[in-house]
Amino acid sequence: MDRRYDPHAIEEKWQRIWKERDAYRTPDESDKPKFYALDFFPYPSGDGLSVGHCRNYVPTDAVSRFKRMQGYNVLHPMGWDAFGLPAENYAIKMGVHPRVTTERNIANYHRQMDMIALSFDWSREVTSCFPDYYRWTQWFFLLLYERGLAYQATGQQWWCPSCLTILANEQVEQGKCWRCGSDVTKKGLEQWYLRITDYAQRLLDDLGTIDWPEQIKLMQTNWIGRxxxxxxxxxxxxxxxxxxxxxxxxxxxxxxxxxxxxxxxxxxxxxxxxxxxxxxxxxxxxxxxxxxxxxxxxxxxxxxxxxxxxxxxxxxxxxxxxxxxxxxxxxxxxxxxxxxxxxxxxxxxxxxxxxxxxxxxxxxxxxxxxxxxxxxxxxxxxxxxxxxxxxxxxxxxxxxxxxxxxxxxxxxxxxxFKLRDWLISRQRYWGAPIPIVHCEKCGAVPVPKDQLPVLLPDLEDFHPTDDGRSPLARVEDWVHTTCPSCDGPAHRETDTMDTFACSSWYHFRYASPHDETAPFDRDRVEYWLPVDLYVGGAEHAVMHLLYARFFCKVAQDAGYVSFGEPYARLRNQGMIQAEDGQKMSKSKGNVVTPDSVVEKYGADALRVYELFIAPFEQSVAWSDRGVQGTYRFLGRFWNLVNEVVEAQGSGVAAGEAEAEKGRNVLRTLNKTIRKVTRDMDTFRFNTAVSALMELQNEVLDVWTGARGALTLAQWREVVTVMTQLVAPMAPHVASEVWVLLGHGENVLDAPWPVWDEELAADEVVTVVVQVNGKLRDRLEVPVDAEKDDVLAMARAAENAARFLEGKQVVKEVFVPGKLVNFVIR
RNA sequence: GCGGGUGUGGCGGAACUGGUAGACGCGCUAGACUUAGGAUCUGGUGAGCUCUGCUCGUGGAGGUUCAAGUCCUCUCACCCGCACCA
Missing domain, CATH: 3.90.740.10 (Valyl/Leucyl/Isoleucyl-tRNA synthetase, editing domain)
Structure with a gap:
C-alpha cells in the first residue's frame, strides 16, 4: 500500500470489513458490565445531517467505543422519530406520501451515519411510523387510559392556523407556533389529555437523583412551578x-x-x-x-x-x-x-x-x-x-x-403547580391513531390491546382542514366500526397522537426491538436500562425530557419497570454555527455537510475535529480550516507508525542524554493515558485530543532526533498505545495501523490501556522564583528537593539575585514543586 | 422584569484544590525541499519597550492575599430560558 495517508482508501476498506463482520452487533447476554449510550431520537429531515448534528453523534460514539474497549457490553442504537408535522407538511407541498419521503430520508441519514463510522447496532433500528412500533405507542396510551391518566375534555386550546392543529402549552412560544412561527389563536374543542400533573411532585423530587446539567433541571423545576x-x-x-x-x-x-x-x-x-x-x-x-x-x-x-x-x-x-x-x-x-x-x-x-x-x-x-x-x-x-x-x-x-x-x-x-396536563391529540394525518372507539351507548371505549395496532389508513388526500377535525374523519369506512364492548355501531377516534408520545418510550424498545408480544421484554429492559449516557440538544429541556420521565414513572407504577428515571446521565452538546457565526440553515445557504468534509479530509479527521473544536457543551463556529489541523495530526500519526513498523535493527546505543529523553517519552505516554481516560469520562474531548497531539509532538521529536532513546520494541509499544488511545476518535486509521503493527484482532476489541502511576510521576519539576510576586527565574529541581536547598538555589539564581541584591528579605514563601517567592523591602 | 450562563492573543480554546497566563490547533510569518504548491518539514508568533532583560496584560472599577483568569463587592456587554402563575 502507498505510504501516504489516504483516508478514503482506509475508510472504505474498514467500513466494508465492519459491515461484513457485523462488528457493532450487541449481545443481550454478557458477563461484562453494561453501558447504554443513546442519542436523542432524531427526526429524519430531508436536508440530511450537517456537521452540527455530528457534534451530537460523534462524541457519544467515541464514548461508546471507549467503554467497549474498557470492557463494557455497550448498547448504542439508533432509530427514527418519523411521525410528525414536518414530514406531513413536506409531503403536502411536494405531493408525495409522507411514508415515501420518510423512508428516503432515513436511507440518507443511515448512509451518512455509516460514512462517519457511528457504531450503531442497526439490527435494533426502530421507526416510529411503522405499525410494529406505533402499535406499542398505542399500548402506552391504553396503559395511561386504564390508569385514569388519559381523559377527554373540552376547552379553549391553542390552535395553529397554519399547521391547522391544536398545540400543547409548551409548543407555543411567545404566542407563536413553535414549528412554523404563525400567531396562534384559541379554539374550543374536545381534546385528549394525559394527566402529567398527577406526577408533578415526583417529577420535581426525582430531579435530585439524576446526573443532568443543572440548567436543564432548573428549567424543569421552573416549568413544573411548584x-x-x-x-x-x-x-x-x-x-x-x-x-x-x-x-x-x-x-x-x-x-x-x-x-x-x-x-x-x-x-x-x-x-x-x-x-x-x-x-x-x-x-x-x-x-x-x-x-x-x-x-x-x-x-x-x-x-x-x-x-x-x-x-x-x-x-x-x-x-x-x-x-x-x-x-x-x-x-x-x-x-x-x-x-x-x-x-x-x-x-x-x-x-x-x-x-x-x-x-x-x-x-x-x-x-x-x-x-x-x-x-x-x-x-x-x-x-x-x-x-x-x-x-x-x-x-x-x-x-x-x-x-x-x-x-x-x-x-x-x-x-x-404551573405544570398543566399534556394535551396529546392532533388533528393531523401523520401520527399514531389514538386507540379509542366512540360508541353511542358505551361512550369512549378503548380498543382492546390484542386488537392493536389501530392501523393508520393509507390516504391519498391528507390535507388538514380548519374545521378542527383530523383528515382521518373523512375516511368513512375506517371511521365506522363496531364497539368492542357492545358490538353496536361506533366510530373511531380520528385524532392522532403528538409525536412526543412516540419518543417518550423508545429507549425501552431498543432493549428488545423485535418483540411482538409486548412493547419491551422486561428482563432485557432491567438489564439495559436506565440509559447510562443520553446526549442531545438543550432545546428539549421541557418537552421530550419531561414526557419521557413521566412515561417511565407510569410504567414503574404499573409494575413494568423497577426504576423511575429513564436517563441517568444527560449531556447537551453545543451548537455549531456557520463560519460567519450565523445559524446554519438551508435558507441561508451556509450549511456544511459531513459529506463535503469527508470528501476533503476523510471521516476520521472530521470526527477528531468535532471532538477538538471546543468544549462539548459550548456553541462554536465551524471552521473548514480547523479540520485541516486534525487531518495533519492523523497524517503524521500514519507516517510515524509506518516508519516504526519499517524500521530495522535495534538502533544505536543510547547515551545518558538520549536515555533521559526516552524516559521522558514513556512518562508523557503514561500521563497521556491518564489524561485521555479521565477526559473521556468527563466529556472533555477537546483536551483529550490536545493531550494526544502533545504526546505525538514529543514522540515525533525524539523519534526523528534521538531514535536511540528507546529500543525498537519500546517504540512499537509507544505507537501501539497511541493507536489504542485514538481508536475511539479515529477508528479507521487506528484499525489499519493496528493491523500494520501486527496486532491481529480488531482494535475495537483491544483493551483500553492502563497507565502506570510510577512511570507517570515526574522526577524533575520546574520551580519558579518570584520576587515580590513577580516571576524572575526558573529552577529545575528534583521533585523531592528539600526546602532549604531550593531556597538556596533560588537566592543564587542569576536573575533573581539581581533583584535581591542589597534588599532585605522579609518573608520567604515556599510551595513544594511549584514556586519560591521572596518578599523584599 | 425574573432565572441561568459566558466574557482570556487575529480566531477556536488551555490553565488541577489561588501559585510559570496563552497548552493544543487554526491563521500569520521566515526558511527548507520543490517545475510548482492551497502539499510536507523546521523556526517564530499576546502587546509595548531603552530587547542577555523590563513593563503591561484574562470585559471594566475596587478589594482580600506573599501571590488573583481563579476568591469577594460593584459594574458593563452578549447569549439562553421563563414571561402577569397570585
Whole structure:
C-alpha cells in the first residue's frame, strides 16, 4: 500500500470489513458490565445531517467505543422519530406520501451515519411510523387510559392556523407556533389529555437523583412551578356560597382591598350587577378576541371592569369589591385572586390605575411607610392586621393566619403547580391513531390491546382542514366500526397522537426491538436500562425530557419497570454555527455537510475535529480550516507508525542524554493515558485530543532526533498505545495501523490501556522564583528537593539575585514543586 | 422584569484544590525541499519597550492575599430560558 495517508482508501476498506463482520452487533447476554449510550431520537429531515448534528453523534460514539474497549457490553442504537408535522407538511407541498419521503430520508441519514463510522447496532433500528412500533405507542396510551391518566375534555386550546392543529402549552412560544412561527389563536374543542400533573411532585423530587446539567433541571423545576400557599374562602355579599382564591401570602390578607376574577370565570355571569352587565360582557368579549401576544405582554397597562359585586374578607368581614381582569388566568389556581396592592406589584399597578385603596399590612425593618410609592414584597412585620400585629411575615404569620382561618373552615394549606396536563391529540394525518372507539351507548371505549395496532389508513388526500377535525374523519369506512364492548355501531377516534408520545418510550424498545408480544421484554429492559449516557440538544429541556420521565414513572407504577428515571446521565452538546457565526440553515445557504468534509479530509479527521473544536457543551463556529489541523495530526500519526513498523535493527546505543529523553517519552505516554481516560469520562474531548497531539509532538521529536532513546520494541509499544488511545476518535486509521503493527484482532476489541502511576510521576519539576510576586527565574529541581536547598538555589539564581541584591528579605514563601517567592523591602 | 450562563492573543480554546497566563490547533510569518504548491518539514508568533532583560496584560472599577483568569463587592456587554402563575 502507498505510504501516504489516504483516508478514503482506509475508510472504505474498514467500513466494508465492519459491515461484513457485523462488528457493532450487541449481545443481550454478557458477563461484562453494561453501558447504554443513546442519542436523542432524531427526526429524519430531508436536508440530511450537517456537521452540527455530528457534534451530537460523534462524541457519544467515541464514548461508546471507549467503554467497549474498557470492557463494557455497550448498547448504542439508533432509530427514527418519523411521525410528525414536518414530514406531513413536506409531503403536502411536494405531493408525495409522507411514508415515501420518510423512508428516503432515513436511507440518507443511515448512509451518512455509516460514512462517519457511528457504531450503531442497526439490527435494533426502530421507526416510529411503522405499525410494529406505533402499535406499542398505542399500548402506552391504553396503559395511561386504564390508569385514569388519559381523559377527554373540552376547552379553549391553542390552535395553529397554519399547521391547522391544536398545540400543547409548551409548543407555543411567545404566542407563536413553535414549528412554523404563525400567531396562534384559541379554539374550543374536545381534546385528549394525559394527566402529567398527577406526577408533578415526583417529577420535581426525582430531579435530585439524576446526573443532568443543572440548567436543564432548573428549567424543569421552573416549568413544573411548584408554589406553596393557601386557599382562602371569601364570603359573597347576598349569597350563600363562597369564592375561593389561591394565595402564597395569606399573611397579607388584611391588605386585600379588592378581588379579581379571570374574565372566563364561571361565577362572573351570576355575580355581575345588572347595571354593570354591558361593561362586563364587553370586556369578556374583548379578552376573548385579543391576540395571545397582546394578552401575554407584561408591558401593557392593566385593564379591568368592576362587576358591582362584593365579597367579604374572612379576616375582618370587610366588604371587598370584585373586578374582572385578564391579568388573572383561568388556568391557574382557582381563576380568582385576592388583590393586595400594597404587597404585590401587579395589584399595585391595577389599584393605582383604578384608584382602589392601598393598605399597608407588612412593614419593613425600617418601619411602616404609611404611603407606598411601590409594592413592598419583602419580609417584615405585620401591621394594620388586628390580632396579628407585630408578627414576623411571611414566616410565622403565614402559618398563624392559615391556622386561625382553618379553625373556622375558611382556609387550608395548598400546593399549586404551573405544570398543566399534556394535551396529546392532533388533528393531523401523520401520527399514531389514538386507540379509542366512540360508541353511542358505551361512550369512549378503548380498543382492546390484542386488537392493536389501530392501523393508520393509507390516504391519498391528507390535507388538514380548519374545521378542527383530523383528515382521518373523512375516511368513512375506517371511521365506522363496531364497539368492542357492545358490538353496536361506533366510530373511531380520528385524532392522532403528538409525536412526543412516540419518543417518550423508545429507549425501552431498543432493549428488545423485535418483540411482538409486548412493547419491551422486561428482563432485557432491567438489564439495559436506565440509559447510562443520553446526549442531545438543550432545546428539549421541557418537552421530550419531561414526557419521557413521566412515561417511565407510569410504567414503574404499573409494575413494568423497577426504576423511575429513564436517563441517568444527560449531556447537551453545543451548537455549531456557520463560519460567519450565523445559524446554519438551508435558507441561508451556509450549511456544511459531513459529506463535503469527508470528501476533503476523510471521516476520521472530521470526527477528531468535532471532538477538538471546543468544549462539548459550548456553541462554536465551524471552521473548514480547523479540520485541516486534525487531518495533519492523523497524517503524521500514519507516517510515524509506518516508519516504526519499517524500521530495522535495534538502533544505536543510547547515551545518558538520549536515555533521559526516552524516559521522558514513556512518562508523557503514561500521563497521556491518564489524561485521555479521565477526559473521556468527563466529556472533555477537546483536551483529550490536545493531550494526544502533545504526546505525538514529543514522540515525533525524539523519534526523528534521538531514535536511540528507546529500543525498537519500546517504540512499537509507544505507537501501539497511541493507536489504542485514538481508536475511539479515529477508528479507521487506528484499525489499519493496528493491523500494520501486527496486532491481529480488531482494535475495537483491544483493551483500553492502563497507565502506570510510577512511570507517570515526574522526577524533575520546574520551580519558579518570584520576587515580590513577580516571576524572575526558573529552577529545575528534583521533585523531592528539600526546602532549604531550593531556597538556596533560588537566592543564587542569576536573575533573581539581581533583584535581591542589597534588599532585605522579609518573608520567604515556599510551595513544594511549584514556586519560591521572596518578599523584599 | 425574573432565572441561568459566558466574557482570556487575529480566531477556536488551555490553565488541577489561588501559585510559570496563552497548552493544543487554526491563521500569520521566515526558511527548507520543490517545475510548482492551497502539499510536507523546521523556526517564530499576546502587546509595548531603552530587547542577555523590563513593563503591561484574562470585559471594566475596587478589594482580600506573599501571590488573583481563579476568591469577594460593584459594574458593563452578549447569549439562553421563563414571561402577569397570585
Amino acid at each position: 408554589s406553596e400557599g393557601a386557599e382562602v374562602d371569601f364570603g359573597l355579599q347576598g349569597r350563600e356560597d363562597t369564592l375561593t382564591v389561591f394565595t402564597t401570602r395569606p399573611d397579607t390578607l388584611f391588605g386585600a382591598t379588592y378581588m379579581v376574577l379571570a374574565p372566563e370565570h364561571p361565577l362572573v355571569d351570576e355575580l355581575t350587577a345588572p347595571e354593570k352587565r354591558d361593561a362586563v360582557l364587553a370586556y369578556q368579549d374583548q379578552a376573548r378576541r385579543q391576540s395571545e401576544i397582546e394578552r401575554l405582554s407584561t408591558e401593557k397597562e392593566k385593564t379591568g371592569v368592576f362587576t358591582g359585586a362584593y365579597a367579604v374578607n374572612p379576616v375582618n368581614d370587610a366588604p371587598v369589591p370584585i373586578w374582572i381582569s385578564d391579568y388573572v388566568l383561568m388556568g391557574y389556581g382557582t381563576g380568582a385572586i385576592m388583590a393586595v396592592p400594597a404587597h404585590d406589584e401587579r395589584d399595585f399597578q391595577f389599584a393605582t390605575l383604578f384608584e382602589i385603596p392601598i393598605v399597608e399590612v407588612i412593614a419593613p425593618k425600617s418601619g411602616a411607610q404609611g404611603t407606598l410609592t411601590e409594592a413592598y414584597t419583602g419580609d417584615g412585620v405585620m401591621v394594620n392586621s388586628g390580632r396579628f400585629d407585630g408578627m414576623a411575615a411571611p414566616g410565622e404569620a403565614f402559618e398563624a393566619v392559615v391556622e386561625w382561618l382553618g379553625e373556622r373552615g375558611a382556609a387550608r394549606k395548598k400546593v399549586n
